[in-house]
Amino acid sequence: MPLVKGGQIVEDSFVRVADDDAIPPGVPVIVSAKRLLADPAAIVAHDAPVGVIWPNDRRVAELEPWLPGLAMVGLVFPTFRDGRAYTQARLLRERFGFRGELRATGQVLRDQFVFLARAGFDAFEVKKPEDARVFASVMGRYSVFYQPTADGRVPALRRRLREAPAARAREAV
Amino acid sequence: MTSPLQQKVKVNGPVVVTANRVGDGAVVYRRADGAWTTDLAEARVATDATTAGALIAAAVADDLRAVGPYIAPVQVARDGALEPGNLREIIRRLGPSIALPQSAGN
Amino acid sequence: MYRYDDFDKILVDERVAEFRDQVARRLSGELTEDEFKQLRLMNGVYLQLHAYMLRIAIPYGTLSSAQLRMLAQVARRYDRGYGHFTTRQNIQFNWIKLSELPDAMADLASVGMHGMQTSGNCVRNITTDQWAGVAPDEIEDPRIWAELIRQHVTLHPEFSFMPRKFKIAVGASRHDRAALRVHDLALRLHHNPHGEVGFEVMVGGGLGRTPFIAKTIKPFLLKRDVLSYVEAILRVYNSFGRRDNIYKARIKILVHELGVEAFSKEVEAEWRAIKDGALAVDDAAIADIAGRFSYPRYERLDDTPRALEAARDADRRFDAWMDNSVANHKEPGYAIVTLSLKPEGGPPGDATAAQMDAIADLADRYSFGEIRVGHEQNLVLPHVAQRDLPALFRALDSIGVATPNVGLVSDIIACPGLDYCSLANARAIPVAQEITRRFGNLDLARGLGRLHINISGCINACGHHHVGHIGILGVEKNGEEFYQITLGGKADEDAKLGGLIGPAVPYEEVADVVEDVVAAYLELRARPDELFIDTVQRTGLEPFKERVYATR
Numbered sequence: 001m002p003l004v005k006g007g008q009i010v011e012d013s014f015v016r017v018a019d020d021d022a023i024p025p026g027v028p029v030i031v032s033a034k035r036l037l038a039d040p041a042a043i044v045a046h047d048a049p050v051g052v053i054w055p056n057d058r059r060v061a062e063l064e065p066w067l068p069g070l071a072m073v074g075l076v077f078p079t080f081r082d083g084r085a086y087t088q089a090r091l092l093r094e095r096f097g098f099r100g101e102l103r104a105t106g107q108v109l110r111d112q113f114v115f116l117a118r119a120g121f122d123a124f125e126v127k128k129p130e131d132a133r134v135f136a137s138v139m140g141r142y143s144v145f146y147q148p149t150a151d152g153r154v155p156a157l158r159r160r161l162r163e164a165p166a167a168r169a170r171e172a173v
Numbered sequence: 174m175t176s177p178l179q180q181k182v183k184v185n186g187p188v189v190v191t192a193n194r195v196g197d198g199a200v201v202y203r204r205a206d207g208a209w210t211t212d213l214a215e216a217r218v219a220t221d222a223t224t225a226g227a228l229i230a231a232a233v234a235d236d237l238r239a240v241g242p243y244i245a246p247v248q249v250a251r252d253g254a255l256e257p258g259n260l261r262e263i264i265r266r267l268g269p270s271i272a273l274p275q276s277a278g279n
Numbered sequence: 280m281y282r283y284d285d286f287d288k289i290l291v292d293e294r295v296a297e298f299r300d301q302v303a304r305r306l307s308g309e310l311t312e313d314e315f316k317q318l319r320l321m322n323g324v325y326l327q328l329h330a331y332m333l334r335i336a337i338p339y340g341t342l343s344s345a346q347l348r349m350l351a352q353v354a355r356r357y358d359r360g361y362g363h364f365t366t367r368q369n370i371q372f373n374w375i376k377l378s379e380l381p382d383a384m385a386d387l388a389s390v391g392m393h394g395m396q397t398s399g400n401c402v403r404n405i406t407t408d409q410w411a412g413v414a415p416d417e418i419e420d421p422r423i424w425a426e427l428i429r430q431h432v433t434l435h436p437e438f439s440f441m442p443r444k445f446k447i448a449v450g451a452s453r454h455d456r457a458a459l460r461v462h463d464l465a466l467r468l469h470h471n472p473h474g475e476v477g478f479e480v481m482v483g484g485g486l487g488r489t490p491f492i493a494k495t496i497k498p499f500l501l502k503r504d505v506l507s508y509v510e511a512i513l514r515v516y517n518s519f520g521r522r523d524n525i526y527k528a529r530i531k532i533l534v535h536e537l538g539v540e541a542f543s544k545e546v547e548a549e550w551r552a553i554k555d556g557a558l559a560v561d562d563a564a565i566a567d568i569a570g571r572f573s574y575p576r577y578e579r580l581d582d583t584p585r586a587l588e589a590a591r592d593a594d595r596r597f598d599a600w601m602d603n604s605v606a607n608h609k610e611p612g613y614a615i616v617t618l619s620l621k622p623e624g625g626p627p628g629d630a631t632a633a634q635m636d637a638i639a640d641l642a643d644r645y646s647f648g649e650i651r652v653g654h655e656q657n658l659v660l661p662h663v664a665q666r667d668l669p670a671l672f673r674a675l676d677s678i679g680v681a682t683p684n685v686g687l688v689s690d691i692i693a694c695p696g697l698d699y700c701s702l703a704n705a706r707a708i709p710v711a712q713e714i715t716r717r718f719g720n721l722d723l724a725r726g727l728g729r730l731h732i733n734i735s736g737c738i739n740a741c742g743h744h745h746v747g748h749i750g751i752l753g754v755e756k757n758g759e760e761f762y763q764i765t766l767g768g769k770a771d772e773d774a775k776l777g778g779l780i781g782p783a784v785p786y787e788e789v790a791d792v793v794e795d796v797v798a799a800y801l802e803l804r805a806r807p808d809e810l811f812i813d814t815v816q817r818t819g820l821e822p823f824k825e826r827v828y829a830t831r
Contacts, residue, residue, distance in 0.1 A: 059518075081317060081400065083440025087517050090437055095552060111301070111318055118436035130309070141297065144290040146430040148557040149437075156286040156430070157564055196306065197376035198330035237308040240326055259758055261697060265328050269698035271708050274361040274631045 002132035004124040005101070007139065009132050014051050014072060030074065033058065036066065044069025053105065056084040064096050072123075073098065077106035086119045093120035093150045113138050118151045182226040186258070187249050189216040190228045191265070192242035200265045201239055203232050209239050213255050213266060218247060280343055280649055281426050282571045283391040290433070291388045294395060298322050299381035306378065321401065321439070323369075323394025324380060328701050333372045333380065334397040335387060339407040339425040339449070340368035340652040344639040347650055349390045351635035357383045362635070364620065364628045366692060366743055367446070368406045368652045369397055373699055395433065400441045402432035402513070406448045408456040409653035412574070413661045415609040418468050418476060421451040423569050424505065427560065428466075430568075431506050438513045442520035443528035445513070446485075453772060458654060460484045460493045460774035461746060463530045464512060471499045478505055482512060482542070483534030484774075486740035491531040492774050496543040502565070504550075507558040511550035515542070575647035575662045580612025583665065590669040596683075597672050599721065603683035605668065614665050616646075618658040618680040619690065623719040626708045627693045628656030630680075637678045645671050655692055657685060682721075688730040688797065689715040692743060696736030696753065697760075703736035705753025705760035705786070710734055713790040718797075727797060730811045733768070746770040748812045749796060750777040751789060760786040766796065766823055767815045780824045784831065792827055799826040 002009045014028045019035050023046060030051040036043050044050055044066055051072030054063055063073070073092060075085035085104070092098040103123035104116050110131035116124065117139065126132040148155045154162075190203040194211075201209035202216035210216065219225035225244055232242035246258025257263045264270060283291075301318050304310040310318075323334040335350070342350075350370060354362050357379050358372040365371055375383060387393060397404055405425045412420040428447065432438065438445075448457045451468040459465035465481040478500040484493030500508055516530045519537075534542045591598040606615040618638065621627050630638070642650045642660055645667045651659035658680070663671060675681040684690045691714060694700065696707030711734055718724050733747030737754075744750035750765035761783035768777030784792055797811075803822055804814045815823070 080314075081440055082522055083400075083438070084518060084522075086437040086440065087514055109314060111314075115434075115436040115439055142293050144286050144293065146290070146433050147435050156290070157567060160284065160286060160567055193326055193330075195312075196378045198326060200329060236311050236313075240312050260760065261328070264697060268329060269708075270706060271626060271698055271712065273359060274626065274629045 001125050001127060002129055004126055004132050004135045005122065007136040014049070028071065030072065033063075037062075040066045051101070051103075054088065056082065056088065060088045060091050060096070067092075067096055067098050070100055072101040072103060074103040074105045075121075077104060077108060080107045080109055080112055086115065089116075089119040089121055090149065110134060110138050114142055118145065118149045118153070120150055182222045182229065182244065184219065184222045184225050184244075187218045187220050187247050188225050188244045188258075189213070189218055189247050189255070190225075190232045190242050191216075191245045191262070192232060192239035195238055195240055203228060203242070207231060207235070213247070213257070216247070216255065218249070218255065280341060280573050281338070281422070282573060284571065287391065291391065291393050291395075294322070294393065294434070295381065295384045295388045298384060302377060302381055317399060320399040321396060322384070323397035324377070325398060326701065327373065327699050329699070330374045331377050331380070332699070333375045333383065333394055334365070335370050335372070335392055335394050336397050336404045337368050337370060337652050338429055339405060339411065339422045340409050340654075341422065342650045342652065343390070344642040344648045344650065346390045346392055347635050347639040347642065349387060349392065351632040351639070353383050353386060354632040354635065356386075361629050361631045363626075363695065364630065364652050364656050364658070366654045366656065366694070366741060367404050368409070368654055369404055370652070371695075373695075399439075400443050401439050402435070402445045402447060405429050406446075406457055406654060408450055408452065409651040409659045410456060410606070410615055410661065411451070413608050413610070413613075413615055414452060415607050416452045416454060417609070418451045418470065420572070421449040421468060423565070423572060424466065424468070425449045426572075427506065427564070427568050428509060431509070432513075438517055441513070441517050442522050443525065445516070445530065455770075455772040455774075458743065458746065458770040458774070460772075461486055461490070461743070461770065462493060464509070465493055466505065475501070477501050480508065483531040485529050485531040486743060486745045487529075488526050488738050489532065490740070490745045490776050491535065492776070494534060494539045496539060496546065503560045504554055506560055507554045507556070508546075508550055510553060510558055511546045514549050515545045519545070577610045577613060577662070578664065580664055580666065582611050587665055587668060596676075597669060599725070600672055600681055600683040601668065603687070603725070604681065604685050608662075612665055614663050614668060616660045616663045616668070616671065617653070617685045618660065618675060619682040619685050620657050620680060621684060621690050621715065622679050622682050623689065623715045624712050625715070627691050627711050630658070634678050634680065637674075638680070641671065641674055655690065657690070684721065684724055686729045686731070687724040688718045688727050688732060689724055691715065691732045691734060692747070693734040694736050694741035696734075700736060702739055703753065704755040705736050705762065707734040707736040707742060707753060710751065710753075710762070710786070710789050714793050717790050717794055726807075727800070728808065728810050731770075732793070743770065744768075745776045746774060747777060748815070749793060754783055756783065762786070762789045764792055764796070764827070766820055767812065769812060778820050780820050781828045788831070795827045796823055799823050
């Protein structure tokens with residue numbers, strides 16, 4: 001499953017470690033939520049970046065104390081129809097100020113890229129290689145958004161108010 | 174939702190596999206050669222669970238041409254002619270049971 | 280009327296291009312139906328019994344004449360010459376080809392129309408009262424708020440994959456003409472004791488398998504807080520709504536299972552964290568939206584001009600129509616005209632392309648170019664000068680939309696039912712048609728007074744049968760069509776669910792049963808002007824049960 005970051009397919013620098021396997025020193029690792037919460041201080045003290053896969057049916061507030069020590073949080077879309085991770089992503093970014101890599105995992109298709117990015121995801125384990133390849137062009141397709149999120153895009157209302165006199169004169173039917 | 178492939182296929186009489194054509198949504202029936210036809214008379218009739226199961230499995234895999242296939246009952250008249258087996262299939266085959274609004278200018 | 284600006288247009292155009300690409304990928308096989316289905320649903324494309332169905336949003340039921348003409352064009356060019364107006368102020372076309380949908384959508388986009396979010400597990404068309412902006416009893420125009428919220432929830436990145444659909448209604452009068460209390464979320468503008476205007480917030484209403492009347496979770500919400508509060512509600516629903524069972528996935532189930540208190544606490548906690556952030560609605564935001572709503576430049580006219588009285592005296596049919604289909608307007612000298620789409624023997628809520636074109640022309644001539652769609656599946660011309668009513672009546676009559684049965688027994692609300700819909704168990708349209716034939720005598724219908732019949736072809740209740748004065752629900756028994764009858768439902772500010780009166784009756788008997796119910800009402804009513812619904816509430820169901828089931 002290709003990983004897309006920065007608009008490109010990249011190698012995953014993290015290694016997923018199973019719950020009963022030892023954590024290799026010096027290697028960026030991803031652990032399960034269960035493992036992290038069993039001994040969080042020890043896990044975040046790892047000598048390389050640490051990431052966690054957080055299930056979509058637990059509040060991310062539980063993760064908040066450990067965020068400063070985490071380089072990556074992976075959220076889960078068991079099917080693309082299950083949108084709980086969008087809320088989790090926004091809370092992580094906008095409520096708890098998480099600045100590390102926020103990765104979408106599970107069933108991630110090109111038709112969700114824009115929603116995912118606007119919700120705060122910046123890394124995508126994309127289900128289909130073809131979708132991974134077109135990531136950048138898909139993202140470039142949309143220029144108008146109504147809602148303010150943390151993605152930095154100015155929502156339509158604010159753009160209207162900035163461009164006020166010219167825009168109002170150009171009204172379409 | 175259980176996929177049709179996982180549901181146990183039960184057959185209580187003659188059945189066909191029907192679906193809607195992808196491009197225009199028209200009602201279609203699966204033929205023995207795997208093609209889809211709008212003519213019920215050409216549909217492959219199955220009378221046992223195994224045959225029906227194979228028919229529906231093939232139909233489900235044929236996602237490119239037909240949408241939402243399922244097993245529908247038919248009645249076989251004495252002369253062998255196929256008729257839809259319930260009201261829903263009658264309506265699918267013949268269209269709404271009411272007159273459509275007429276518009277002058279169509 | 281809200282006028283799209285460049286930003287609104289670009290958003291819709293970008294989505295049309297996206298959908299065109301998605302259709303191409305579906306037809307080439309690059310997308311499976313499983314992957315495509317959610318995408319087409321987000322653009323209002325359903326698969327029904329015979330064909331694809333396109334549901335087009337008519338935001339808060341308001342249409343311009345240009346938009347109505349385009350709907351007529353879509354009906355002619357891509358469909359079979361007619362469309363169906365729904366109980367959520369949308370329009371449906373039943374025969375569109377998938378391969379032609381991108382072109383149909385491009386045509387619609389050219390007049391600012393689309394099918395976005397008329398289906399799928401997202402926020403659906405935000406509805407309101409078809410008399411919004413012109414009703415005398417209204418505090419202010421609820422459509423400004425409906426539009427503000429509509430933009431906020433359109434392609435919202437967080438709330439496009441919720442447990443299930445989410446329906447919002449906005450009202451601004453004590454008398455509820457928008458069925459607020461059977462919506463997932465309803466916002467009702469009203470005054471607090473200090474004279475401020477704010478929203479009563481009601482959550483968890485809905486019909487279907489488990490009907491509920493909405494509960495008030497916040498009696499008074501300031502206008503500035505409406506977006507953040509809606510966001511908080513959606514966030515709680517998205518996080519905790521059930522996803523294991525589609526029949527338990529609506530917010531009404533979450534409210535019921537958590538309890539109103541616990542649910543409300545979650546919402547308040549979330550809301551407190553965001554209420555002073557980017558979603559606080561400032562005056563500039565309100566002014567921007569309100570500024571794009573245009574209102575007619577009404578003339579200064581007198582109420583009830585002499586010529587109008589004379590016309591009523593001269594023409595009995597016009598007089599009957601005036602009594603039935605014309606309502607008071609907040610502006611002196613004007614009137615609100617309802618166009619009945621329920622002719623005797625006709626399919627309720629359908630209009631032909633020719634009718635749509637004619638109505639668009641009449642709107643230009645007599646209603647400042649504006650039309651409304653009501654959830655009762657009738658149309659409205661909201662700004663008619665009283666002096667124009669005689670000429671308008673003649674024109675409406677000539678195209679068959681002046682049956683003076685608005686709100687009467689033959690003004691039936693019905694879903695498409697088994698004639699069109701793949702979810703249905705039984706037909707609804709021919710049942711409605713037969714009832715309208717039995718009550719085709721307008722004197723009889725008038726004599727019965729206000730009487731709402733609602734027919735649903737399955738438990739999904741798109742016909743709102745639970746809240747009909749007479750509710751009719753189609754079920755299937757041994758391959759035959761049967762119908763359960765309920766009485767005493769109400770959809771207004773006194774919303775309640777109807778009660779079942781007995782075992783389901785077969786298709787052939789439904790109209791007979793309605794006649795029996797009506798006969799019982801005529802015997803039981805305390806006075807000629809005691810409404811059917813009031814008689815039922817006074818006597819209870821027993822006398823009706825006895826009458827209907829005496830010989831069944």
